[in-house]
Amino acid sequence: MSPARQDNPQSNNRASRHDPEASIAIRSLALRLPSGYRVDPHEHDWPQLIHATDGVMTVDTEEGSWVIPSRRAAWVPGGVTHGIEATGRVLMRTLYVRPDLAGQLPSHCSVMSVSPLLRELVLEVVRRGFLDESVVEQARLGAVVLDQLRETPEVPLDLAWPRDPRARRIADRVRADPASQQTLESLAVGSGASPRTLERLFQRETGVTFGRWRQRARLLDALRRLASGEPVITTAIAVGYDSPSAFIAMFKRNLGKTPSRYFNDPPATP
Secondary structure, three states: OOOOEEOOHHHHHHHHOOOOOOOEEEEEEEEEEOOOOEEEEEOOOOOEEEEEEEEEEEEEOOOEEEEEOOOEEEEEOOOOOEEEEEEEEEEEEEEEEOHHHOOOOOOOOEEEEOOHHHHHHHHHHHHHOEEEOOOHHHHHHHHHHHHHHHHOOEEOOEEEOOOOHHHHHHHHHHHHOOOOOOOHHHHHOOOOOOHHHHHHHHHHHHOOOHHHHHHHHHHHHHHHHHHOOOOHHHHHHHOOOOOHHHHHHHHHHHHOOOHHHHHHOOOOOO
16 A cells, blocks of 8 residues: 655654754644555654544554544554554644643543644644744743643543453454344354353453443444445444434434534534
């Protein structure tokens, strides 16, 4: 597959190489990713905000997966190994925050809602390439960016992975075929664990029951499909729902909006 196109090679260099100037507070990166493009697992010393101004990205770590539609962003702490997959044509804009400035920001991966103000701030930093706190005007801009990140609410677009290999096998089957109607009893055959044991493992290692975990897996798969332009009716069937109305009800119950409003309404301002 052809390499991702860099919109701003200069900013990419600043983001990827070690910069001896300790006064650099925030660096940036801009990329165009074709649909289906995968960024191999990697990590950064600096925490980062990964924002898609267009398209959808999925961020995968050993702990779980996070789906990032446009108008949302992923927060990835420093030192966390992660890969990225693009769905649809993705315009990725990333900010890297100097570690000593990220103390009040999340210490775990999460998806954040991106207000119109935060979006414009991200685009401005990308345009500049970096913010140097020794420059008064840039220091002020950087402070506003950090304030916005601290105030931005997290949204439930994550899917935690069970660590136990028996439960992980079940999770892999569900993710490979989200439309399957197999019961946990049926899925447990050949897994090396009873349905009761698997239910305990999912509850303990993902924080939710198997049923809730499967619903979340279907929701995130649906988000990727809808963001790539797939109609609601075909998306609903592809993720295991008999009717669009049942799917829309599930979508609204989990995300607070119908699919059409979710992708068309701007996020609430923090």
